[in-house]
Structure formats: structure tokens, C-alpha cells
Amino acid sequence: MKNQNNNKNPKYNIQNSKLLNKSKIQNFNIVYHPHKITKSDRSKIKGHKPCIIWLTGLSGSGKSTIANALEEKLNRMHVHTYLLDGDNIRHGLNKDLGFSIEDRKENIRRISEVAKLFVDAGLIVITAFISPFREERNYARSLVRSDEFIEVFVDTPIEVCEQRDPKGLYKKARKGEIKEFTGIDSPYEPPLSPEIHLKTDKLSVNECVEKIVIFLKAKKII
Ligand SMILES: Nc1ncnc2c1ncn2[C@@H]1O[C@H](COP(=O)(O)OS(=O)(=O)O)[C@@H](OP(=O)(O)O)[C@H]1O
Numbered sequence: 001m002k003n004q005n006n007n008k009n010p011k012y013n014i015q016n017s018k019l020l021n022k023s024k025i026q027n028f029n030i031v032y033h034p035h036k037i038t039k040s041d042r043s044k045i046k047g048h049k050p051c052i053i054w055l056t057g058l059s060g061s062g063k064s065t066i067a068n069a070l071e072e073k074l075n076r077m078h079v080h081t082y083l084l085d086g087d088n089i090r091h092g093l094n095k096d097l098g099f100s101i102e103d104r105k106e107n108i109r110r111i112s113e114v115a116k117l118f119v120d121a122g123l124i125v126i127t128a129f130i131s132p133f134r135e136e137r138n139y140a141r142s143l144v145r146s147d148e149f150i151e152v153f154v155d156t157p158i159e160v161c162e163q164r165d166p167k168g169l170y171k172k173a174r175k176g177e178i179k180e181f182t183g184i185d186s187p188y189e190p191p192l193s194p195e196i197h198l199k200t201d202k203l204s205v206n207e208c209v210e211k212i213v214i215f216l217k218a219k220k221i222i
Pocket residue numbers: 058059060063064086090099103104105107108128129130131132167169178179180181182186
């Protein structure tokens with residue numbers, strides 16, 4: 001089968017992605033087997049559409065807190081979700097990866113592919129990773145239909161994140177005990193046009209969740 005990317009937006013065209021060119025293995029001899037049951041067949045029995053809700057932001061910005069509260073709320077509404085975060089990814093599938101720029105890129109590439117599979121399964125997948133680079137976030141976007149990717153910028157000034165410091169990591173990074181820490185000695189590229197923009201220093205957790213739920217309803221995803 002040919003390229004399965006059905007995203008119409010050329011800005012996010014998978015063919016333009018440098019990520020593909022970096023792939024060391026060329027799988028010329030792999031032939032896709034067409035599945036009889038499609039994404040739309042699977043999603044019909046769920047009563048809602050599948051999508052990726054991609055949270056991005058600095059450490060301590062509120063990604064995990066919002067992702068968990070959102071998942072709870074959607075679950076109460078009988079929406080079939082799955083949350084991808086450090087617990088199930090960096091302790092499992094990606095436990096071989098650290099925090100160099102290359103490792104972060106590979107981290108996000110694998111997460112993107114997993115998220116795509118969950119969308120294919122008909123679920124609403126919520127991801128909570130720093131995902132600091134635009135190119136990799138756009139790669140994730142390119143893997144699904146344009147209406148199936150919702151980028152949520154969890155926008156919190158670094159001073160606020162550092163004050164919260166829920167895991168004490170900023171303190172360690174300032175002392176030089178952790179190297180390549182995002183926002184200190186490793187870059188973060190904010191989204192240019194996220195679908196949802198959450199300023200967590202101005203909104204409560206519930207207000208952030210409500211903004212996402214309103215978006216999902218407006219787009220008739222739930
Ligand atoms: N050097 C460095 N920089 C940033 N973060 C660090 C680092 N070392 C460990 N941690 C902890 O790992 C969590 C970030 O992992 P991610 O997979 O989200 O990072 S990335 O998307 O690959 O950049 C991050 O979790 P959150 O605080 O929930 O964002 C940190 O707890």
C-alpha cells in the first residue's frame with residue numbers, strides 16, 4: 001500500500017519530514033495487508049470520534065495534572081481514552097532513551113506512532129510530554145487526519161514552573177546536578193498555532209479541562 005498519510009495540510013506532509021530521511025532502515029520489502037475492519041468501523045461502536053490530544057509544555061507546567069483530570073472527566077462521560085505519559089512510556093517502551101536532543105526526538109517519534117495506533121483503534125489518546133521541538137510535534141500531527149490532532153499548549157512561565165517545582169528537578173538543574181534540563185540548558189520551542197492555549201497561571205485545573213471539553217464538543221468529537 002502507498003503512503004497512508006491522509007493529512008491534507010501540506011505544511012505537515014509526512015513526505016516533507018526530515019524524520020523519514022533520517023531513518024537508517026529502509027523497509028522496501030514490507031507490504032501492508034489491508035484490514036477489513038477500519039478505524040471508522042471501530043470508532044462507530046464507541047459513540048465518539050478518535051483523536052490525539054497532544055499536551056506540550058515545560059516541566060511543571062501542568063501537563064500531567066491536566067491530562068489526568070481530563071481523562072477522569074471523559075471517563076465519567078463514557079469516552080474511551082488512553083493516557084500516554086512518562087509512567088507508561090519512559091519506564092517501558094522508551095526506557096532506553098535519555099534527554100539528549102536526539103533521544104528526545106526519538107522519544108516523541110515512538111510516542112507519535114503509538115498514539116496513531118490508538119487513534120486507529122478508535123480511542124481518544126491524551127499525551128503528556130514536554131515534546132520540546134516543533135518538527136517532532138508536526139510529525140505527530142502528520143500521522144493522523146488534520147481534524148484528529150489537537151495540540152494543547154500548556155503555557156506556564158518558567159518562573160512559575162520553577163516556583164512550583166513539584167519534583168524538585170529545577171532545584172537540581174540550577175545546581176548543575178541535572179544536565180540538559182528543558183528551559184534551562186535545553187531548548188523549548190512553543191507552538192505557533194496550537195488548537196488550544198492554556199495559561200495555567202491564570203486558569204484553574206478545572207477551567208483548563210473545561211476548555212478542552214468545550215473544544216471536543218464544538219468539533220463534534222464527543
Ligand atoms: N533533563 C531533563 N529535562 C526535562 N525533563 C527531565 C529531565 N530529566 C528528567 N526529566 C523528567 O522527565 C520528564 C520529561 O520527559 P518527556 O518524555 O516528557 O521529555 S521529552 O518530551 O522527551 O523532552 C519530566 O517530566 P515532567 O516534569 O512531567 O514534564 C521530568 O520529570
